Amino acid sequence: MAKAAFSKKKTLFTSKLDLNLRKKLVKCYIWSIAQYGAETWTLRAVDQKYLESFEMWCWRRMEKISWTDYVRNEEVLIRVSEQRNILHEIRKRKANWIGHILRGNCLLKEVIKGKTEGQIEVIRRQGRRRKKMLDDLGDRRGYSHLKEKALDRIKWRNCFGRDCGPVI
Template identity: 85%
Template sequence: MAKEETVLQGMIDRLIEIGRCYGMEMNVEKTKLMKISRQPTPATIKIDQKQLENVKCFKYFGSLLTDDGRCSCEIKSRMAMAKAAFSKKKNLFTSKLDLNLRKKLVKCYISSIALYGAEIRTLRAVDQKHSESFEMWCWRRMEKISWTDYVRNEEVLFRVSEQRNILHEIRKWKANWIGRVLRRNCLLKEVIEGKIEGRV
């Protein structure tokens, strides 16, 4: 990762040089390049006079990164995975089990898929709307309410004894994550300054 193309080219050249000392080569065909910007333009980075392929999206540690720097694609992708998981276990979620047990199963099994990595995402208004729509989709499917039944969201929430909670949950995760980052940084600073001994 680098802020300028020249810096990135220098880093790659150095990586190739060090790798060759140990008999390793970088595969140009498998190496991809993505420039993240509000107005993405292709970057020109070369390995042995061969230009790297510019891509618009990239999967990194299970999260989908896009060249516009937004999280909409990742959120939609996560919602699709969660819906697929719900459909696989549909018989369980729509069974005659106790309502509270089914709700706990949905929150544990489905919400964890949909909200994976949510603490580091930037939520725009449209993303918030998608998240709330997904939440209602889960409760409607759980109660076997079709969109053609014209049942209002308020009535669905009343039936399942729930409130709109997904955005509150995401905000709580964000606050916890920021707290962990700040505490870790303070601890690391104290270790570096020699105030305390130990590993971070």
């Protein structure tokens, strides 16, 4: 959907407008479509590759660089004076949303925790266990540690701020 939105407004994003203005337009209109609902995603390595390649696709289209020109991604990022940050932005959104949920007292908090009242027959699935929402935050100390940090907003922001923690 985001590629389709970019293609609809391609003349605007590849025009003679100032580069900074075009970058702001892409981040405002295109990335908001691409990241819709990102707070609830559990990203696999394949999904991360798709998002990073989409980000580079946008910058290449803005600069009118064809994939047959053999221009490295690093050079494209230098030309547009940007860094890869779509995954970082998703991680930040996710941490803010999960912190908000963990501070509250609602049913969604119980769902994220993964424990509900009553007995449910558990069918063991074959293969690797499914990735949970809290697994993306990269904190291996567990749910109780995350909940304790979430209750203190300052600790939460320090832990999941700009340069802290792994990128999903």
